[in-house]
Amino acid sequence: MMNKKINIVPVVVIMLLLIIWQTACALEWVPGYMLPSPINVVKAFVADFSLLMDHAKVTLLEAVLGLFFGILLGFVCAVLMDTFPIVKKGLYPILVISQTIPAVAIAPLLILWFSYGMTPKIILVVLVSFFPMAVGLLDGLQSVDEDMIKLMNSMKATRWQIFKYVKLPAALPEFFSGVRIAVAYSVVGAVISEWLGGFSGLGVYMTRVKKSLAYDKMFAVIFFVSAISLILMALVNVLQKKAMPWAQKK
Amino acid sequence: MKTILTVNNISKSYGDKQVIKDISIRLGKGELVSILGVSGVGKTTLFNILSGLTPPDSGNVMLYSRNDEAGAIEDGTVESAADESGTEKKGTETDTEETDKTEETDKTEAVVPGTDITGKNGYLSYMLQKDLLLPHKTVIENAALPLLLERVPKKTALETAGKEFKHFGLDGTQNQYPSELSGGMRQRVALLRTYLCNKEVALLDEPFSALDTITRASMQQWYLDMMKDIKLSTLFITHDMDEAILLSDRIYIMKGSPATIVEEIIVDEKKPRTSDFTLTEEFLEYKKRIRELL
Structure with missing residues (x-):
């Protein structure tokens, strides 16, 4: 705000x-x-600042790349499900079931399949961010007033025109809600998959300071991770305002 | 008066339930004809059929467009459903219709084929009950929507729409969003959008019903004033007797289940009218007669 x-x-x-x-x-x-006291936590943060930044770069890159593909995939799926009811019938239950599988459980599998690099982390982020995107956007696309579609049809609008003029703009609030949730999931997703194996990233840093029982650094990195999520979410809010200027004039 | 649209023996059922039965309507060029009936009688179903959104079970819709002007029927009067279904009818106007009937039908078939637009969309402009403005578009973009959908370049489309703003009493609202306008103003934008569809016939489905009484009265007055310059052939749905009598040249009364046209009433009052008309004896006469029919 x-x-x-x-x-x-x-x-x-x-x-x-x-x-x-x-x-x-x-x-x-x-x-x-x-x-540790809050002051000690801050001290630990300052002391390890450059190290934290190095790890943060990796985590952020994983989160952002994963988000990008997750949003893209979610968008395509939502549009397909909205356009073709049969796709929705087939895909929707699978989507819901997939969400009951905890991310922590598939992360080790992904590491076995794709080794310790960035790939398994990005894939995990895609998996966790894709769902809120697809479901949110689908709800938005289908929330459009039936009469609006009727009016467009009476004016002989094509499917694409209905999508462009009516459906997509109407779905933007849901789209951005989906992105906000996906952003929060993506940072957490990246950190979790780093816990389970990797060479760098905030998750790796976390496991290391845990092993050395450095509680102050643990707290520092926990607050740092949530700060990153908050900043990203604020960024989404700014984007939403830019994309929907009409929403403020009420 | 030249006929621009005829609706011939339209019936429609949903499942086992027949909603409308054997509806026939004629619309003359520049005429405003109302279809009056209680809510839920099937008026909107009829409009969905006319606009081509829903196919009828039987019957057809013919458009005698400006393109075949030469052949357009002179003073054609189509058989009203009242004649068809043989319900009791008031003498005077139906008598003349009977005599025209055979002649007109002949002409239709022999001279002007017209265009059969049954089940085809995009021929008539249709204004639904709600204003249905796009919240994310400015007022002028909303008004220009039909032009934009026809792929008129954006600049030209906005210019064309902009020229009408003054006439529609919308000057100064061009770059506002619909959410900033009052209900009456939004309805004007929706009317302007309907007008800019640039079709020869407009279907208006209770355009003023969502407004409060005072706004509605001023909108009706505004509409009458505006129609002095714009000769739009209009079919108008309403459940409001006063509105129907005030605005229409003719009124079809729709009634029953399945709904049929039970009567056609000619409102023989010169146009342009003002709301003073609603205070006259004649007005009350019309109203009495309609009330008995409903």
Whole structure:
């Protein structure tokens, strides 16, 4: 949100939580090696900053490439399912079933098939981001008012014209909701597949600092990963505003 | 008056249920003819058939377009369904129709074939009940939609649409989005879009029914004023007696299940009319008669 007036309530709540956390650590309610204080987490982040950035580059590249292909695939599937009811009948149940398979379970398989490079990570991101895209966009395409289609038909519009003038613009809000969810999944997906084998990336960094029991670095990287997701989602919001100027004028 | 459209013996069933039966209608050039009936009687089904979106079970729709002007029928009056179904009819106007009937049918078949547009879309412009403006297009782009669909270059299309904005009372709204307009204004945009379809016959399905009473009255007045300059042949669906009497040259009453045309009423009041007409004795006479029929 580009709102000038940032909502004050969540900011206060977060500040309060941080203060409680810091106090708990300072008064040693919890042993310091188990729960590092927020200040120590920040220190760890600063100390490892360049290393974190190197790993982040890899993770981001996997996430973005996977997202790109995931969105593309989801888009094509949604349009096909919308255009040909038989495709929807055949594909939709499989899509839903595929979502019940946990990503953590297929990641090792992908590594066995495609080795330790970037490929299995990108494939996993495609798999997790594809579903929210396809389903979201399909819902959007099919939400169009039947009467609007009737009107277009009475004006002898072609299928492509109906898609271009009516369906696609109407589906844009759902499209962007899908992208937002896919973005969140994609970063997590990339990190998970890195846990299970790889040479670099934030997931690999995580497993390493876990092994050396560096709790402060663990916390630092966890916050860093969620910050990346948040930034990407904010970026999607900006894109959506640009793509749908009419939505603000209400 | 030249006939521009005839609807001949249209019937339609959905499953076992016959919705409309043996409907025949004639529309003269520049005429505004209303089809009046209670909600749900099958008026919209009829329009879906006329616009070619739904094929009828039987009957046909003939368009006598400007292209075969030479042969267009002079003062053709088609048989109304009232004659066909043999329901009781009021003497005066049906008498004259009877005499024209045979002659007209002959002419239709022998001289002007017209165009059989049964089940074909794209011949008539159709305005549905809702305004159905595209929220993501500006007002002018919405109005120009029929031109854009015909692949008129965007610049030309917008220019053509822009010329009509003043006439339709939409000046200044060109670059707004539909969500910024009031209900009445949105309806005007939808009417302009229908007009820009540039077909010889417009089908208007309760265009003012979604508006509040006051806005509706002012829209009707505006519509009457505008029609002074635009000679559009219009078939008009409504369930509002006052609206039908105020706007129409003739009114077909649609009734029953399956629905048939039970009566044709000629509103013999000079045009252009104003809303003062609704306060006259004659107006009440028409209204009384229609109320009895419904």
